Amino acid sequence: MDHCKIVFTGPMGAGKTTAIRILSDAPPISTETRSTESDKPSTTAAFDYGECRLPDDTLVRLFGTPGQLRFDFMWDVLSQGALGIVILLDDRRPDPAADALDFLTEFPVQAAIGAAVVGIGRFGAEPGPDAIALAHRIQGQGYRVPVVEVDVRRKDDVQMLLQILVAQLEVCG
Amino acid sequence: MQQHGSRIGERTAHTLGAALGTRMGHHEHHERSSTRFLLRFLAVEPRQQVQIASLLKLAGPFAGSRWAVSERDPADALVIGLGSQEGLMAWQANRLDAMAVPALLLGTPEQARDHVGHEPASLLLLSPPFRHLSLYYCLDVLAQQCAELKAVRANAGERCLRLVGYPPASVLKADGQHVRLASFLFAQPLSARELGELTGCDPATVQRFLHACDRLGLIQVAAERRSAVPRRRAEGTGLTPRLMQTLRHWLGI
Numbered sequence: 034m035d036h037c038k039i040v041f042t043g044p045m046g047a048g049k050t051t052a053i054r055i056l057s058d059a060p061p062i063s064t065e066t067r068s069t070e071s072d073k074p075s076t077t078a079a080f081d082y083g084e085c086r087l088p089d090d091t092l093v094r095l096f097g098t099p100g101q102l103r104f105d106f107m108w109d110v111l112s113q114g115a116l117g118i119v120i121l122l123d124d125r126r127p128d129p130a131a132d133a134l135d136f137l138t139e140f141p142v143q144a145a146i147g148a149a150v151v152g153i154g155r156f157g158a159e160p161g162p163d164a165i166a167l168a169h170r171i172q173g174q175g176y177r178v179p180v181v182e183v184d185v186r187r188k189d190d191v192q193m194l195l196q197i198l199v200a201q202l203e204v205c206g
Numbered sequence: 207m208q209q210h211g212s213r214i215g216e217r218t219a220h221t222l223g224a225a226l227g228t229r230m231g232h233h234e235h236h237e238r239s240s241t242r243f244l245l246r247f248l249a250v251e252p253r254q255q256v257q258i259a260s261l262l263k264l265a266g267p268f269a270g271s272r273w274a275v276s277e278r279d280p281a282d283a284l285v286i287g288l289g290s291q292e293g294l295m296a297w298q299a300n301r302l303d304a305m306a307v308p309a310l311l312l313g314t315p316e317q318a319r320d321h322v323g324h325e326p327a328s329l330l331l332l333s334p335p336f337r338h339l340s341l342y343y344c345l346d347v348l349a350q351q352c353a354e355l356k357a358v359r360a361n362a363g364e365r366c367l368r369l370v371g372y373p374p375a376s377v378l379k380a381d382g383q384h385v386r387l388a389s390f391l392f393a394q395p396l397s398a399r400e401l402g403e404l405t406g407c408d409p410a411t412v413q414r415f416l417h418a419c420d421r422l423g424l425i426q427v428a429a430e431r432r433s434a435v436p437r438r439r440a441e442g443t444g445l446t447p448r449l450m451q452t453l454r455h456w457l458g459i
Binding site for chain 2 (some may be wrong): 037085087093095113116164165169182192193197200204205
C-alpha cells in the first residue's frame with residue numbers, strides 16, 4: 034500500500050486544524066490544549082492528524098503542526114518524510130511574509146525543492162497583504178513557492194492547495 | 207434585435223444600444239447554454255468613440271476578476287460585449303482563462319453612466335450592489351485600436367515567457383489544468399509551445415491561460431531559460447511515479 038505524508042504548518046490560528054478537518058475522511062485526531070497566547074480558546078499542542086484513503090488504497094496522511102513557538106520541537110519531527118508542506122498564513126498578523134519565511138526556514142528540505150505552497154487566509158475585514166506582493170518578498174529571500182489566497186473553510190480551496198502542491202512536485206521533483 | 211434571452215437582457219441591450227448609439231444583436235451562432243446570463247453576445251458597431259477608462263490590469267491586479275467572480279449570481283454581472291465568443295464562454299465559466307478576453311474595465315458608477323446613459327433604474331435592475339458596478343467592454347474593434355492589447359496577442363509566439371507570480375487560483379476558480387500550467391510556467395521560462403507539450407494542454411487552452419495571466423500582469427518575457435527551481439527530488443518522501451499518478455488522479459490534475 035502506498036502512503037504519503039503532507040504537513041500543514043503556519044502560525045497559530047491560520048486554519049491548519051480546519052483545513053485538515055475538511056479534507057480528512059474521518060474526524061481528525063487533535064491534541065488541543067488551552068491557548069495561552071491569544072483569544073483563541075484552544076490550540077494544537079502536538080499535532081493534528083487526518084487521513085484520506087484513495088480508491089487504490091493509497092493513504093494520504095495529513096499532519097498539522099502546532100503553531101505556537103513553544104511547541105516548535107514538533108516541527109522537525111513532523112517534517113521528516115513529508116512529501117511537501119502547506120503553509121497557511123493569517124492576514125491579521127503583523128507580517129505574514131515574515132511568518133512564511135520563518136516556516137520555510139523550518140522546513141528546509143521541502144522548501145529547497147519547491148515542495149511547498151503558501152495559502153494566505155482572509156480573516157480580517159480590511160484587505161490584507163496582496164498575495165503577489167507577499168510572494169515577491171518570499172522570492173526575494175530565495176524561495177520560489179506559489180502564494181495564493183484561500184478560505185480554509187472551503188473544501189475547494191484546500192483541495193486547490195493540494196493540487197498546487199502536487200503540481201509543484203511534478204515540476205520540481 | 208432578435209428575441210433571445212430574458213426580458214431584462216432585452217431591455218438592457220436596448221438601453222445600452224440607445225445610449226451608445228449602436229446597433230446591438232445576439233450572435234447568430236450563439237447557443238443558449240445558460241439561462242442565467244443576461245447578455246450572451248452583443249454584436250456592437252459603435253458609431254461614436256468610446257473612451258477607455260482604464261485597462262483591467264491598471265485598475266488593480268485582481269480588482270476586476272475578484273469582483274467578477276464574487277457576484278453570487280452571474281446575472282448580476284453586466285457584460286456589454288466581448289471580443290470573441292470563445293472569450294465569452296470562458297468568462298461565463300468563471301475560470302482562470304476568463305481573463306483571456308481583452309477586457310476593458312470602467313471602474314465607477316459615474317463612468318458607467320457616462321457610457322450607458324442616465325438610466326440608473328435599468329442598471330440597478332441588473333446589478334443591485336450598484337457601488338460595485340463595473341462594465342466590461344470588450345470589442346474587437348476597440349482591441350485593435352489599443353496597442354497594449356496588440357502586445358498581449360503578440361505573446362502567442364515562440365518567445366520564452368515566465369510567470370512573475372502564481373495566478374490567483376482560488377479567486378478565479380482555476381481547474382487542475384490551469385494549476386499544472388501555472389506550476390510549469392512558474393518553475394521555468396517556456397514558450398507557449400513548450401508549455402503545451404509539457405502539460406499536454408491544447409494550444410488554445412495554453413493561449414487563453416497566457417492571456418489571462420498577462421491581463422493580470424503576471425507574464426514577463428524571459429531573457430534566459432534558466433530554471434527558477436532546482437530539480438532535486440527530496441530523499442525519503444516515498445514519492446514514486448505511481449504515487450504521483452495516483453495523487454494527480456485524486457486531485458484531478
